[in-house]
Amino acid sequence: MEEEFTDEPSTWPYFINWVSLTSFLLTLFFSVISPLLCPIISPKYYSLGDQKSHCNTMLSSTIHAVVSCSLSAYVLAFGLMGTNRLFSKSPLGFAELHIALGYFVADFLVCLWYPKLRNNSGSMIHHLAAIIAVSMCLFNHGKLMFFVVYRMIAELSTPFVNLFWFLHSYNLKNTKWYVFASVGMVITFTLCRIIVIPWHWYGLLAMIFSPASFANNLIPLPYKFWSCTTYLAFDIINVYWLSKMINGAIKLYGKRKV
Numbered sequence: 001m002e003e004e005f006t007d008e009p010s011t012w013p014y015f016i017n018w019v020s021l022t023s024f025l026l027t028l029f030f031s032v033i034s035p036l037l038c039p040i041i042s043p044k045y046y047s048l049g050d051q052k053s054h055c056n057t058m059l060s061s062t063i064h065a066v067v068s069c070s071l072s073a074y075v076l077a078f079g080l081m082g083t084n085r086l087f088s089k090s091p092l093g094f095a096e097l098h099i100a101l102g103y104f105v106a107d108f109l110v111c112l113w114y115p116k117l118r119n120n121s122g123s124m125i126h127h128l129a130a131i132i133a134v135s136m137c138l139f140n141h142g143k144l145m146f147f148v149v150y151r152m153i154a155e156l157s158t159p160f161v162n163l164f165w166f167l168h169s170y171n172l173k174n175t176k177w178y179v180f181a182s183v184g185m186v187i188t189f190t191l192c193r194i195i196v197i198p199w200h201w202y203g204l205l206a207m208i209f210s211p212a213s214f215a216n217n218l219i220p221l222p223y224k225f226w227s228c229t230t231y232l233a234f235d236i237i238n239v240y241w242l243s244k245m246i247n248g249a250i251k252l253y254g255k256r257k258v
Helices: 002-006 018-041 043-047 049-077 091-113 121-139 145-169 176-194 197-208 211-216 221-257
Strands: none
Touching: 018 043, 018 049, 018 091, 043 049, 049 091, 049 145, 091 121, 091 145, 121 145, 121 221, 145 176, 145 197, 145 221, 176 221, 197 221
16 A cells, blocks of 8 residues: 555646635635625625725635535544555545645735735745645645644634624624634634644654654655644644633623623
8 A cells, every 4th residue: 555655656636636726716706706795794894994805805714614624524533534644545635635725825815915914924824834734745645634634623713713803893892792703713723723732743743753654765854844844833823823812802801890
């Protein structure tokens, strides 16, 4: 089984196919029609100023989060990744990676278009790290796909983040939905992005630095480097974002208590 992966040359379909192209185009499409839909939902959209740019990306990010989390949960729950966490040829796993690649590339370009989003270094680094992580996995034909798919569950917090931002920007802070979004955002962010960090690093390092990996050169050195670099970037950014969420939650709870 291992020879199937080590000797196979890289081909463009591993990067670009109809799935990744469709994901790319749909992300751009949703970003284009959002400025037309948002005013229909609420006329306050016009008063958001530079914040309209973030609102224009919420639809595509929410759809991607739902699709990614659903695929990750299904693939992992039913063992479709197989028992070997180093190699995988899961069709759904590859489909999820292509969807993610198309989305992150398109959304990265959208962020570059809007000055407000372009100046958000955290989001830009996050998207760039995601593009590198997914691309490296595809370039190496699914090696370490288990860890990439597992970390995609982190997107579960995105709908709550978007709902919180929407209610906050539209001055709906005194509603039960605002409290629901705040609590849901902190809980899902903590469970899906923070608590998994120790387990993820233990499994990843044990895999890429195993004696068998070095002896057979199963994982190229550049892939090892970028795997560690991108996941480290994810974790630093996520810890920083969580600290901001907790501080905001403390302020919100303090005001309500008063």
